[in-house]
Amino acid sequence: MTREIVGRARRLGDDINTDYIVTSARKRDSLDETVLVRYLLETLDPEFAASVRPDDILVAGRNFGCGSAMEIAVTVILAAGIRAVVAQSFARTFYRNAINNGLIPIECDTENIAEGDTVTIRFGDDRIEVENARDGFVVVGRPMPPFMHDILKAGGLVGYLRLAASEMRSPTR
Amino acid sequence: MSNAKTISEKILSQHAGKDASAGDVVVCDVDLVLGTDASAPMAIDYFERMNGERVFHPDRVMFALDHYAPPSSPKTAGFHDRVRAFARQHRVELNEVGAGISHQIAVETGRVVTGDLVIGADSHTVTAGALGAFATGVGSSDIAAAMITGKVWLRVPETIRVEITGQRASGLTAKDIALGLVAELGPEGANYQALEFHGEALGTLTVEERLVIANLAVEAGAKAAIVPHDELTAAYLAGRTDRQPVSVEADHGARYARTVTVDLSASTPLVALPHAPDNVVALDRAVGTPIQMVFLGTCTGGRVSDFHAALAVLERGGGRLAPGVQLVVTPASREVYLHLVADGTLAKFGAIGAVITTPGCGACCGTSGAIPGDGVNVLSTANRNFNARMGNATASIYLASPEACAAAAVTGRITDPASIG
Ligand code: SF4
Numbered sequence: 001m002t003r004e005i006v007g008r009a010r011r012l013g014d015d016i017n018t019d020y021i022v023t024s025a026r027k028r029d030s031l032d033e034t035v036l037v038r039y040l041l042e043t044l045d046p047e048f049a050a051s052v053r054p055d056d057i058l059v060a061g062r063n064f065g066c067g068s069a070m071e072i073a074v075t076v077i078l079a080a081g082i083r084a085v086v087a088q089s090f091a092r093t094f095y096r097n098a099i100n101n102g103l104i105p106i107e108c109d110t111e112n113i114a115e116g117d118t119v120t121i122r123f124g125d126d127r128i129e130v131e132n133a134r135d136g137f138v139v140v141g142r143p144m145p146p147f148m149h150d151i152l153k154a155g156g157l158v159g160y161l162r163l164a165a166s167e168m169r170s171p172t173r
Numbered sequence: 174m175s176n177a178k179t180i181s182e183k184i185l186s187q188h189a190g191k192d193a194s195a196g197d198v199v200v201c202d203v204d205l206v207l208g209t210d211a212s213a214p215m216a217i218d219y220f221e222r223m224n225g226e227r228v229f230h231p232d233r234v235m236f237a238l239d240h241y242a243p244p245s246s247p248k249t250a251g252f253h254d255r256v257r258a259f260a261r262q263h264r265v266e267l268n269e270v271g272a273g274i275s276h277q278i279a280v281e282t283g284r285v286v287t288g289d290l291v292i293g294a295d296s297h298t299v300t301a302g303a304l305g306a307f308a309t310g311v312g313s314s315d316i317a318a319a320m321i322t323g324k325v326w327l328r329v330p331e332t333i334r335v336e337i338t339g340q341r342a343s344g345l346t347a348k349d350i351a352l353g354l355v356a357e358l359g360p361e362g363a364n365y366q367a368l369e370f371h372g373e374a375l376g377t378l379t380v381e382e383r384l385v386i387a388n389l390a391v392e393a394g395a396k397a398a399i400v401p402h403d404e405l406t407a408a409y410l411a412g413r414t415d416r417q418p419v420s421v422e423a424d425h426g427a428r429y430a431r432t433v434t435v436d437l438s439a440s441t442p443l444v445a446l447p448h449a450p451d452n453v454v455a456l457d458r459a460v461g462t463p464i465q466m467v468f469l470g471t472c473t474g475g476r477v478s479d480f481h482a483a484l485a486v487l488e489r490g491g492g493r494l495a496p497g498v499q500l501v502v503t504p505a506s507r508e509v510y511l512h513l514v515a516d517g518t519l520a521k522f523g524a525i526g527a528v529i530t531t532p533g534c535g536a537c538c539g540t541s542g543a544i545p546g547d548g549v550n551v552l553s554t555a556n557r558n559f560n561a562r563m564g565n566a567t568a569s570i571y572l573a574s575p576e577a578c579a580a581a582a583v584t585g586r587i588t589d590p591a592s593i594g
Contacts, residue, residue, distance in 0.1 A: 015360050015449065016558050025539035025564040029244055031214055044562045058467070063361035066394065067559060071215055071297040071312035091394055092365050093296055097312035110287075147198045147326065157314045161223045161321065 002124035005104070007057040007076030009039060009132075011115035013102050014058055016093065020044050020076050022076045024068070033079040039077055054081025057121065059113045061087065065094020074101050084090075086110055086130055086141075099148050102156035106130060108141040125149055136149075177424035180399045181331040181367040184307040184421055188290045195331040195428070203319050204306075205233055205284055207275045207293030211240040211540070212313045214252045216294055219260050219317035223377045227322035228263040235284055236260055237275035242533030245269070251573050263320075268491075273506025273532040274542065276300040276472040280384065281508050287402040288421045290498035292316060297472050299391045304410065305381035305402040305421060307367070310391065330367045330396045331430040333358075333465030336550050337372035339438035344591050346482070348554065351389035352443040352490060354435060356453035364497045366395030366430055367424060374437050375400065380409040381478045388473045389556050392450040444552075444587060445572035447562040456577060460508035463589040464571070466551040468563075470503030470530075471537045474554025477512050479575040480504070484518055486579035489594025492525055494583030500527040503535030507541040539564025552581045 018044045022023075022036050030036060041048040058064075058077065064087035065073060072096040077085065084104040098105040104123055108130055114120060117132040128141030142151075154160035178186065178194070186193045188201035208216055215238050215565065216462065226394055230235055236256055241249035253270065260267035268278050275298050275395045279285050279381050287305030291298060294316045301308035319325045350432075363577050368381075378386070390398030402405070402420040442456040469475070469483050479501070494500055504510035510532045513519040528543060534567060535542035537555050545551050546567035553563075558570035577591035583593055 019557075019559045019562055022563050023239075023539070023564075025561065027211065027523075028241070029248055029541055031252065043455070043566055063364065063394065066556060067296065068311040069298075069312055070212065071314060073295070074312070088363060089364065091361065092396055093310050093312065100312055100314040100358065109314060144327070145198045151326075157318050158219060158222045162316055168363055 001123050005121040005123065007055040007056070008053060009059040009113050009115060009117040009119050011113065012060040014061035015063045015066055017063055018070050018073035019067055021073040027072065031072065033075040034052050034055040036072060036076050040080055042077060051079045052082070052146060056082050057119055058082055058085040060085065061110065062089045064090050066091035069093035069097070071097045071101070072161040073104050074098050078103050086113070086121070094119050102152060104152060106141040112137055118154050122166070129167045175426050175527040177428070178428035179427045179429065180369050180401065180421050180423050181307055181330055181332055181397060184288060184290060185329050193329045195329050197329045198246055198326060199329060200324050200326050201290055202294055202323055203233065203325050204233065204289040205279065206316050206319050207279060207291065207295065207298055208236045208316050209240055209275050209295050210238040210252050210256055212294030212316070213256045213315035216317045217255060219314045220320060223317055223321055224320040225317065225402055228265060228320045229514060231264045234265040234320055235268065235279065236265060236274070237272060237278055238270045239274045239533040240538065240540045242270045242541055260557055271507060271531050271533070272349050273509070274475070274534055277475070277509070280304060281413065281506060283410065286410055286414055286416050286418040287406060288419030291324065292319060293445045296391045297396050298338045299395060300384055300472055302398040303380060303387040303400050305400060305418070306407055307397050307399060311358045311396050313536040316431065322438045328365070328457045330365055332367045334361055334429040334432040335368050335370045336432060337370060337374045337378065337437065338434060339374055339436040341374065342436040342440060344442060344515050345386040345440050346442070346574035346576060347378065349440060349443045350435060351386045352445055352453050352572065354379055354386065354453050355389055355392045357433060358393035360392070360449065360451045361394040362413040363390065365396060367396045367397040367399060370400045376403060376405070379478070380405055381476050384476070385473055389450070392556060403542060441576065442575065442577060443590065446560055447571065450557055450572060454549050456573065456587070456589055459587045460589060462571065463550055464552045464581040464586060465543050465549045466499045466501065467582040468501045468536050468551060468553040468555065469575055469578055470501070470505065470535045471555040471558040472505060474575050475503060475505030475509065477509055479554060480518055483575040483579035484521055486576050486590045487525055488585060490580065490583030494526050494582050498582050498585050499543070501526070501530060501536055502527045502544065503530045504532045507532050536563055536569060538562060553589060554578055559561055
């Protein structure tokens with residue numbers, strides 16, 4: 001199965017920590033991602049949240065999502081309608097939280113992707129690739145263990161566990 | 174191929190019930206699940222969405238109300254009520270406002286012993302690795318799933334071997350060692366990997382010092398930071414727990430991704446400049462930077478030995494704060510707080526003019542406690558100095574040892590503590 005996602009690249013740099021994605025201080029007022037999405041990446045760019053479109057794809061440099069393990073950093077991105085993040089590399093807690101919430105994290109060379117480029121992600125079990133429409137250049141993403149594909153296919157850990165529970169309960173097994 | 178294992182491979186194999194090596198994805202039994210008031214409310218949402226009905230092992234779950242302690246708004250008070258209600262319903266240990274930071278409570282109350290697998294919905298869960306556990310930060314959904322199933326999925330990490338060698342240079346603190354390691358590894362130098370500490374000088378580091386180093390390991394992205402069990406670990410655990418620690422040692426011939434050597438004789442006091450914990454320079458190079466707020470606390474620098482070390486410098490410096498400096502003191506836990514009350518330390522801080530706040534995270538991440546004013550330079554014993562971390566994007570946060578923080582409180586500038594008194 002290959003999922004295809006086409007979107008506009010939103011270019012970010014290296015070491016974007018989760019406090020920058022959504023600052024802890026904002027969490028004093030709400031833990032609701034549909035509220036917090038207004039403050040997405042505000043420390044880096046106060047205009048960013050207002051400029052996000054649902055088909056946007058975040059494209060970052062190294063170590064995306066470092067710092068705090070707060071899962072809200074992932075759900076706020078999802079609340080903005082973003083379905084995938086492409087980065088040179090991810091901090092492990094962000095990567096894990098992304099998978100557990102059905103946000104597709106793709107680790108690949110992002111140097112060639114610029115702000116506003118149209119990118120096509122082909123996310124398959126055996127092959128993950130990202131194509132840049134500007135020059136037709138295709139980069140191959142780092143493969144993901146089958147277990148993580150399964151969680152993503154279930155839409156995250158919630159769907160995965162519900163599925164597991166219903167399979168356990170199912171009388172045919 | 175040899176089957177010699179690192180400590181991480183051993184602990185995860187034991188908890189998965191099968192032989193596992195670096196790179197394998199395994200599902201493991203969890204010994205302790207930590208949640209905080211910043212992550213547990215969301216975990217409770219996930220728990221409900223996962224159709225969770227009961228907590229699989231209530232005695233293996235611990236919550237702490239530490240990030241909003243005390244709550245700074247009706248909203249955050251509401252997060253607390255949600256966590257309290259869940260804890261009551263599911264008979265899970267709840268550490269109330271004022272009990273302290275989850276990571277400190279977990280180690281000092283004996284909830285973690287050597288060989289344990291600990292997950293916490295907070296990145297500094299790695300701290301407990303100082304006791305020889307595999308302790309790692311995860312998200313809220315992970316702890317929800319672990320509460321329901323008793324398990325967590327983990328990719329077995331490769332390990333970086335850290336050799337601690339040499340006779341410690343005078344004035345060198347655990348914070349300096351930790352900042353030096355983070356700078357050497359870089360912000361993602363240990364990403365997806367575990368650190369395992371060895372070397373002839375490891376035995377000279379106290380457990381409180383090991384906690385500092387393990388705590389900061391996550392600033393290099395480390396998944397876990399494990400100090401093997403020794404007599405100091407045993408002495409620390411004695412009297413805190415009835416559980417028998419399972420000493421886990423690395424096998425001879427275990428495979429390491431690489432080895433990093435930290436020579437304590439060649440290390441010097443350091444400071445992390447804004448806005449990243451790996452943006453480290455020799456303290457000498459930052460000397461003179463004006464400081465208006467000094468923060469002593471957090472899961473890095475909020476333990477008894479930290480406050481003793483800071484107070485000694487403050488007293489050497491005449492026991493007076495420089496004009497215009499605010500000193501904020503936040504013990505990491507109630508146990509730390511009561512110890513400092515009993516031995517008179519807090520009274521001395523109070524007399525000096527410190528603002529003493531509720532045990533917990535305090536000013537660390539801008540969720541409760543003192544927020545720095547506009548344009549203020551803060552020198553802090555914490556682990557993170559990202560822009561806006563303490564709740565004001567115009568403040569600049571510097572990180573250093575408790576001694577260096579105290580020295581700045583005395584002079585109003587970044588100062589070598591050795592030059593005080
Ligand atoms: S003290 Fe700071 S770093 Fe430690 S758990 Fe609290 S907010 Fe996180």
